[in-house]
Amino acid sequence: MRYVSTRGQAPVLTFEEAMLTGLARDGGLYVPETVPHCPAREIAALAGLPYEEAALRVMRPFLGSAFGDDALEAIIERAYAGFDHPARAPLVQLGSNHFLLELFHGPTLAFKDFAMQLIGQLFQASLERSGKRITIVGATSGDTGSAAIEAFRGLDNVDVFILFPEGRVSDVQRRQMTTPTEDNVHALAVKGDFDDCQARVKDMFNDFAFRDRVGLSAVNSINWARVLAQVVYYFTSAVSLGAPHRAVRFAVPTGNFGDIFAGYIARRMGLPIEKLVIATNQNDILHRALTGGAYETHGVTPTISPSMDIQVSSNFERALFEAYGRDGAAVAQQMDALKSQGGFTISQGALETLRETYGSGRASEDETRATIRALFAATGEVLCPHSAVGVKVAQDQPASAAPMITLATAHPAKFPDAVEAATGIRPALPSRMADLFDRPERVSAVENDLAALKALIEERRRA
Numbered sequence: 340m341r342y343v344s345t346r347g348q349a350p351v352l353t354f355e356e357a358m359l360t361g362l363a364r365d366g367g368l369y370v371p372e373t374v375p376h377c378p379a380r381e382i383a384a385l386a387g388l389p390y391e392e393a394a395l396r397v398m399r400p401f402l403g404s405a406f407g408d409d410a411l412e413a414i415i416e417r418a419y420a421g422f423d424h425p426a427r428a429p430l431v432q433l434g435s436n437h438f439l440l441e442l443f444h445g446p447t448l449a450f451k452d453f454a455m456q457l458i459g460q461l462f463q464a465s466l467e468r469s470g471k472r473i474t475i476v477g478a479t480s481g482d483t484g485s486a487a488i489e490a491f492r493g494l495d496n497v498d499v500f501i502l503f504p505e506g507r508v509s510d511v512q513r514r515q516m517t518t519p520t521e522d523n524v525h526a527l528a529v530k531g532d533f534d535d536c537q538a539r540v541k542d543m544f545n546d547f548a549f550r551d552r553v554g555l556s557a558v559n560s561i562n563w564a565r566v567l568a569q570v571v572y573y574f575t576s577a578v579s580l581g582a583p584h585r586a587v588r589f590a591v592p593t594g595n596f597g598d599i600f601a602g603y604i605a606r607r608m609g610l611p612i613e614k615l616v617i618a619t620n621q622n623d624i625l626h627r628a629l630t631g632g633a634y635e636t637h638g639v640t641p642t643i644s645p646s647m648d649i650q651v652s653s654n655f656e657r658a659l660f661e662a663y664g665r666d667g668a669a670v671a672q673q674m675d676a677l678k679s680q681g682g683f684t685i686s687q688g689a690l691e692t693l694r695e696t697y698g699s700g701r702a703s704e705d706e707t708r709a710t711i712r713a714l715f716a717a718t719g720e721v722l723c724p725h726s727a728v729g730v731k732v733a734q735d736q737p738a739s740a741a742p743m744i745t746l747a748t749a750h751p752a753k754f755p756d757a758v759e760a761a762t763g764i765r766p767a768l769p770s771r772m773a774d775l776f777d778r779p780e781r782v783s784a785v786e787n788d789l790a791a792l793k794a795l796i797e798e799r800r801r802a
């Protein structure tokens with residue numbers, strides 16, 4: 340299995356190389372050269388398997404020869420051993436044809452743990468073999484950062500720097516990043532929004548001298564390995580509702596488009612997904628793009644679902660690459676326009692292709708709060724605001740016989756103020772985090788300035 344860049348000008352890599360590289364050297368994102376097909380009988384055979392076994396079967400064809408079967412099996416076992424729920428990704432029924440896929444039972448209480456716990460193990464195995472050391476620099480709107488820190492804390496051959504927008508993550512999210520004591524972990528509060536943080540990370544990747552000197556690696560979903568790990572739960576949930584004999588739909592709270600693109604890969608592999616519905620908050624660039632054809636940034640607005648306060652949605656580039664028939668030059672042109680003019684228009688052909696796969700919707704702040712309140716009153720299920728955006732948009736979709744599965748992407752206890760305001764209930768953190776607010780914080784406030792950030796990283800990383 341080989342990986343190519345969405346901009347067509349970077350070296351073709353193996354899985355392991357693409358994982359360690361992160362962003363392609365032409366600024367694009369790696370995608371598999373071909374998407375392996377999973378025949379219906381193999382999809383059906385996933386029914387009833389432990390999550391780990393299903394993960395091995397779904398991901399195996401993408402990894403090539405980098406990790407042997409036994410090694411991969413052990414890696415997957417270790418990755419999910421710290422999850423609080425035996426099913427890892429349990430399904431809860433919300434209504435006659437609507438289900439919630441709970442993805443928040445991992446160590447940091449968000450869906451990011453599914454991928455981050457796995458790639459933490461994959462990186463370690465790979466670095467032990469090569470004897471190399473790396474510097475991970477990630478951008479977060481709240482959840483990727485804590486998941487990355489949890490996966491890489493304390494490792495001798497990895498330094499981790501996480502850029503988060505100052506004052507724009509919840510207190511729980513911030514403390515998850517600022518209270519770990521390991522000296523390879525650095526939480527950086529940037530004066531800016533998530534798009535600024537993500538842009539500075541990409542700038543660092545585009546400075547090849549810096550990139551090579553510090554051994555830069557990415558753990559945002561620009562890294563293909565992140566997306567791959569998220570393909571698995573589309574299979575496990577769809578199969579438990581009757582796939583491959585019955586089609587399903589997914590509503591996916593969306594920001595950087597990594598999670599929903601994992602659903603696209605599952606669909607391309609042969610999983611019968613009728614629609615992948617993009618659910619956005621007020622930062623609705625993706626909904627506007629799908630409905631009107633113009634992908635235009637309007638600036639990031641803070642919301643009660645802060646992890647989705649994103650306008651430059653990195654993985655949409657992967658979707659465009661597919662919609663433009665894998666024309667890297669066309670994608671590069673649009674990405675240049677995004678950088679220089681703040682937007683671009685999607686061609687009619689590409690838009691129609693996107694609409695065959697994706698639906699979309701947007702939830703306002705009031706609708707998000709009302710959905711948390713109504714679902715709690717009707718079922719007792721307490722949603723985080725991101726999951727509530729997903730549920731609201733799912734409820735707004737046209738009727739279909741195919742069951743709708745909404746991804747519940749974070750635990751409500753990460754956003755206690757918003758949840759309490761909607762339900763009167765203040766959700767409690769699991770007991771292993773009960774003292775989170777008593778732990779001392781360690782954080783550096785930094786300007787949104789590339790040179791200053793690079794200097795800080797050079798100074799603090801352990802050579």
Ligand SMILES: Cc1ncc(COP(=O)(O)O)c(C=O)c1O
Pocket residue numbers: 449450481482483560592593594595596597598599646647725726748749
């Ligand atoms: C809780 C939560 N929900 C949804 C999203 C959106 O996921 P994606 O960026 O993969 O679209 C994020 C962040 O990415 C998140 O942290």
Ligand SMILES: N[C@@H](CCOP(=O)(O)O)C(=O)O
Pocket residue numbers: 478479480481482483484558559560561594595597646647653
């Ligand atoms: N919502 C994310 C933003 C980064 O997304 P990623 O999936 O590309 O890492 C976060 O919580 O940090």
